[in-house]
Amino acid sequence: MTLPTSARVVIIGGGISGCSVAYHLAKLGWQDILLLERKSLTSGTTWHAAGLIAQLRATENQTKLARYSADLYTKLESETGIATGMRQTGSITLALTDDRREEILRQASLARALGVEAHEITQETLLDLYPHLNTDGFRAAVHLPGDGQADPANIALALAKGARQRGVRIEEGVKVLDVLQERGQVTGIKWQSRGDIGSIDAEIVINCGGMWGRDLAAKSGVTLPLHACEHFYIVTESIPDLPRLPVLRVPDECAYYKEDAGKILLGAFEPKAKPWGMSGIPEDFEFDQLPEDFDHFEPILEQAVSRMPMLANTGIHTFFNGPESFTPDDRYYLGEAPNLRGYWVAAGYNSIGIASSGGAGMALAHWIEHGEPPFDLWDCDIRRAFGFQRSRKYLAARVSETLGLLYADHYPHRQFETARDIRRSPIHEALKSRDAVFGETAGWERANWFARPGQETDYRYSWHRQNWHENQRVEHLSIREGAGLYDMSSFGKLRIEGRDAARFLNRVCANEIDVPIGKIVYTQMLNRSGGIEADVTVTRLSETAFLMVTPAATVIRDMAWLHRHVSDNFAVITDVTAAEAVLCLMGPRSRDILPEIVPQDIGNGVQPFGTMQEIEIGMALARAHRVSYVGELGWELYVSADQAAHVFEALWQAGEPHDLKLCGLHAMDSLRMEKGFRHFGHDISSDDHVLEAGLGFAVCTKKPDFIGRDAVLRRKDNGLKSRLLQFRMDEPELMLHHNEPIWRDGEIVGLITSGAYGHTVGSSLGMGYVPARGETGEDLLQSKYHIEIAGEKHVATPSLQPFYDPRSQRMRT
Template identity: 70%
Template sequence: MSQAVPENARVVIVGGGVSGCSVAYHLAKLGWRDIVLLERKQLTCGTTWHAAGLIGQLRASINMTRLAKYSADLYVKLEEETGVATGMRQCGSITVALTEARKEEIYRQASLARAFDVDVHEVGPEEVLKMYPHLNISDITAAVHLPLDGQCDPANIAMALAKGARMHGAQVIEGVKVTAVTSADGRVTGVDWQRGEETGSIAADLVVNCGGMWGRDLAAQSGVTLPLHACEHFYIVTEAIKDLPRLPVLRVPDECAYYKEDAGKMLLGAFEPVAKPWGMNGISEDFCFDQLPEDFDHFEPILEQAVNRLPLLGTAGIHTFFNGPESFTPDDSYYLGEAPEIKGYWVAAGYNSIGIVSSGGAGFALAQWMNDGEPPFDLWDVDIRRAQPFQKNRHYLRERVSETLGLLYADHFPYRQKATARGIRRSPIHEQLKAHGAVFGEVAGWERANWFADEGQKREYEYSWKRQNWFGNQKREHMAVREAAGLFDMTSFGKIRVEGRDALPFLQKLCANEMNVEPGRIVYTQMLNRRGGIESDLTVTRLSETAFLLIVPGFTLQRDLAWLRRHLGDEFVVITDVTAAESVLCLMGPNARNVLQAVSPNDFSNDAHPFGMAREIEIGMGLARAHRVTYVGELGWELYITSDQAAHIFETLMQAGADHGLKLCGLHTLDSCRIEKGFRHFGHDITDEDHVLEAGLGFAVKPGKGEFIGREAVLAKREQGLSRRLVQFQLKDPEPLLFHNEVVVRDGEIVSIITSGNYGHHLGGAIGLGYVPSKGESAEEVLASTYEIEIAGVRHSAIASLKPLYDPGSLRVRM
């Protein structure tokens, strides 16, 4: 007899793969009751059952590593708790490099692992051979060994989680398909379901979409953006190989391959450079433990290299040639969190072939987030709010995921740009920038000029861990900003109007700085959470008594809109995304005033237009709103122009600027200038986990104005003192480069990582920002230490400063 489906629940979890089972398990462990998990067919029947089950602990950030380590620890304990064998064994892993570029990458990863307290060892080819007999090591340049990595049985992991959930009171029901998530007044009300001819509904406060490759279409029914698409994923399993010892997991990313020994057989899997998207026309209703058709021609190049790498494969029979679908996302990171479109609609999906190692930690983090109303730590890497609405487009997804599968094992060079699904969001002056030599990068779908090629120079990236082919171009652009003038197209800024009778008290509640300023005044501020962490870093311009314009990074626009709407109560306020309505040209540098004066009758003196003010001006035959602010540390204006006039005003500025040394500049230069000045970058230097005072932004916080979100945490931190400080570093040697995630060493001990880095062309060396633990220490004591930055295992002496190394008195912005 079928298990009865309840009519009410606190939360309904959709999908019985490892992700859904993990969410159910962790919510139940927190003491939640009335948890219902619905699986359309059978547990694990979509992707989980055929996963390779690799458990690699090291990820690209401390918190993603924290979640992966949590998964590994959980899977070790689950068997004892539930009695279900998980197959978890910590056999270790080895990653080998075949090129100098890959050697640099894996050595950087090894340094990072030490900073994250992950056991790691750099090993030579001969040591690899001892751990991995029969391996061809003739062209291996380097390797790293992580002894606590492992492998497991994916299906049994999910079954153990499901049993654990049941043991703590959750209902796990198979054979029930969720046909719709219902909602009213912008909030989830439950789900509709079907089992054969039987239909029904469950009233619920919360729903979690763990639908894997079905998740996108289910979300789309509710207007929720969940950009993922299935791809075909291939591996082979050999016949039993006589006397095959237990081996670590082996990764050879330069050959797109991974190897796993299991019960005397070898599994060879691939992340080929050009993948095969699948399921373009939907997924069959009866899909359950299905395999996809073999495509040996597609897999053959990987196998040929594998036989050379591990010659014993040449004589081993193939037991299984497997092809199954897995979900991939546009940026190779999964989605976690509450969807911004509907309150109570949560997501845990899109795992990019690392679902087993991710799901234990992801289920833990999501359960804590749902329970506490805020994430347990910074999860921006996987936050659903980073998804852009246009990314639900299936043509876009099909194009992009054909690339992102292969990027898992591609060289992870700094500044690497996606090659597929480009050109979707463009500035009105895109073609003019292209004509001037722009080389574009993409962020949130926006095509942005990253650097400008010289005449005759190849207009493309040549990637490297050293100085890339645009390094000289960046230097010339950078020095133009410092010595003359630079023009940036920043149309990709997110622009939000907040207006209405209660706009001022609403923003006073959300923003840490004083919002009650005269019209025309620009306020730099943060929106904080109750811990004092930074949810948004923005400028707010008061346009009138009842209207404000918020300027945020383009990448965080959806996050910021969601934060504003989440905290809108009974106030009479309208929140509108006006990003596409205006273009933004940033004119920066000591000659910026001269350029403007040449094209406008307005007065740009300090008295007429002081720093931090916005007003309408004339330019050429058009109009713009000029905001006197800077992100590069120089005199300058951001010019907000209706999209229809952008081309005219751009041409007018370029013509006049020729007499004043004006140079077109890209985003790489914006970043190198801002880091010389020590300006913070949201998502790297400041996150929702970083206290605003420890980030050095106390000047933008005004507790005396009255209540606002985070005020108590600010007052408490002022009373307790800082536990750490954000420090600016400059390498003494002018040759090495900093990007992010390099290791900060204080008096010989690893203490943290570089949160962001770039080259300071004016200062003459690589610059980085990073937090230094400083509990009970004064600023003088922090700076009295000796600092080094470890890059790929090599330590470099660094200068440390708590004041900006460039123009510490900020005199240049007020010239």
């Protein structure tokens, strides 16, 4: 085979994802694009996908991508001459429990806020739309008329043809053996075809390899955590006079139904899935299916026959079992690998690849072209992946759960049950022995709440007050009124040091970083538009050394951002997260506890808020950082991991006479909500302008040059387009979580970005952005606001100030 010796872009994988990326790059005018497929186009997963096209996703931006896909697929046939089979059949989701009813009504509220048509329908209307259905157990149903279904393989082939028409070269039967690199930059690929082996120079390589993608990425040191699972469906024999029907989802029975050419396709997302390909995928795998496992599918089928009685008298034409890729968090991966420039990824679609790939291809092409995505894509950013997630044992355990979670109840605070106890704090066992109930973030086991004596140490999920609500209240009030201790060893900790460290950090951070030794600076790293790429604190440890502290989930992202911008500055960036534990002692009585085990003066005159000092604590050494994410007097104590257990014991012993309480991160969340402290990934993101987020106090425009400065000055001059408000529900029994629509004077104007119950305030609190073009803060507050919860609107009180201690006097005293 004669292949070119060089290409600007090489795309690996000829499924719908690779074809979409090729199509969209070519549409932007890129030339010299080569797509390589190991076997035949669509032969991996695309060809056997069910082809459901749903518009609504969990977030606004993911919904934008799904809606883009649906719109694209309706246009491809006229552009390419290949029918995509796109039909706007609509979809229905049926709820059989009260909790599921709450969920789907919340989803319908979100849909309407995002411009997706959605209606709650009666049992009678459901039968009009789906006359063959047994509606026993009906609690609610939601209809999305704009959803549809399509032919997956033909969509991919249409995208491939559209790419070819714009100059993309597509070669089948070519396996990419390796991605070549030099000095942290992609230089090309090595290929094999029918016994021939060669290489191709390339500036950019895009891994769209689906279930093959993980192992290929690992050869280059790139983490791409995904694993194939067996995915089952059956197709019936033809059913006489079967009309066109909407797609039907019955998540309480783990099933979906699709009418197709007079037949019914019944698919399953069973609670415990079967991972596949632990030892690799067979070399000859092409348009293949896996062995039948009727025993595994039978419980789903039994419920389906009851739900749709006509199936009892209908033969099965096809029993299909095919592999699909799933990820540890049920979100796919897009973006550039954080540790290898020019290595891009679009993979791991968790059985929504057809609905997602059109938008994902557009977004990735934009990202490559402009150096940034079209909007915030943190949900699916490859930089959220951690190295330990490459482990096949980890992935096999986790994806056996995540497949089923697609149709499980999506409760707030739901915790993964598999692949746990991987990253543990040095005081993990001490907390466990005191009845800590753990959650997991970025692999870290973190104490979320502490059970009372005799109380079960498990979650009981609900959309309302969960079984730990009272525990959270006690922990919350202990920090407000006394003293509480919680473990934040999971904090990401990046040490930046070298001759140019201060200059470099002043370039990437919006606040002034060239401060005296011991000073702690709260700051954001901004993009060119003034959006927030990171929300961090930076502590000056010495003339040439700084510590950046960041959330556990974003440490890879933030480190990649730093490396991207370090340029020719003489500065070394090191991840020291595992080296130190962080114990947070907070509350008005914390200053009574520390002097019993700390000989240094910790008074306000010596250590005011926003400073750090090295201390002796018990018989150990630590750094005491006087900062707070809960709005009270307190310290974050940074302790060498080997001394953390000793320091914990010393603190606990000294605190017992002062009624020191162990606290979890649910309490921390409710405390920070009362103070209006933002949470990255919810309240602030790369889409949110730092001034509109209310964080202008952390921006030093006197500095002559930092990333985003011009955008900050422009927004100051031109006025804000929106403002982040805080809301307090007037009905204290209500619960806010996330994504509830905000109504202003009778119109939907935004969504709640995060919510929690404020135990001091005595009501649920939330934050959310409200349009504010040409309006003052006073103008915004004079309007009437409601928050929609599961289809019902409730009165809310807005504020630009925190509902608790708006002047922040308590944590500074």
